[in-house]
Amino acid sequence: MNMKVCTHRGLLIAVLTRNEHCPPHVHVGTGDWNARFEFSFWHNGVRLWDVMPIQESPSAGLLEEIRQAIRRAENLHRARKLWWQSRQGLCLDNLLWDAAAQAVVTPKGARPGTVQIVSGRFDGVRNMTVLHLADDPLPLEIQL
Template structure:
């Protein structure tokens, strides 16, 4: 599903055989790049490009990253991911209350709470985390 386009390239959330973490694809017949995005912060980063020998320039990849990071495009990517996958890929990770970030259980941060479940509120444009031992969910406005 198309998120946006840039210089003739389509940035899209694929809907068949997709997997965590949340990401989009963009490319040509010679290369495919994947960019990661999140449901708890507004950062976007390049995940990988295949095949590496056909990788576009660093400037082109950075341009694509910045296009995806634009508020409207990132919102659309999140909405498409949620509607097609129904997961934020956060279950069984942990929320570090002090740092305000998701961490891996391997990091063993004191006070971090397990994310039991999560959902994306498309109308309020926020992420809702259900944390172990917490009586009410944590809402993250995006």
Template sequence: MKVCSHKGVQVAVLTRNEHCPPHVHAGTPAWDARFEFSFWHNGVRLWDVSPAQNEPNAAVLEALRQVLKQSQVLHRARTLWWRSRGTLCLERQHWDAVAEEAVSPQLRRFGTVPIQSARFDPLANKTVLHLTGQPYPLEIEL
């Protein structure tokens, strides 16, 4: 599903055989870049490019990353991911309230709380986390 395009490069959330973490594909017939995004912060990072021998220059990849960081584009990517995948990829993760981030339980940080469930509210543009032992959900405005 198309998220946007930038200078002829299509950016999309694919709907078949996709997996966590949340990401979009951007590219041309010669190369495909994956950019990872989150449902608890507004950062976007380049994940990988394949095939490596056809990788575009760093300026092209950074321009795409900056486009993806735009609030309306990132919101569309999140909405399409949530609607097609039905997950925020936060299952079996823990919430670190001090650092305000999701972390793997293998990191064994003191004071983290298991995430029981997570959902994205596209209309309010927020993530809702249900944490173990907490009476009220944690709402993260994006």
């Protein structure tokens, strides 16, 4: 099932609900190509993940337009809400929070002072990610 985030130039940008996996992402494409764009629950960046098949990929300009459309606050918020609704996960569990860098890092990128992310949830009403960190009774709230 496709859950519509938005459209751009007639192209449907959607979160899929079947056989999805981390990281959080949306799909867009035609019968000739499909692209995935990754988004996050701890920052507002969006990046092109991949295009298949590469031989049929659209212009770099169109891909950038699509990325910018997804980055619009209302579209990114909707993508997060739909991902959370379908997955009930943020793809952040067991990663680490680096408070000094205000960033999520993998165990390979860990520095002293990083703390394990035990769980998290997306609060769509407040447009906020709430992370529960190991050994910290208070949640970390990240306003998006």
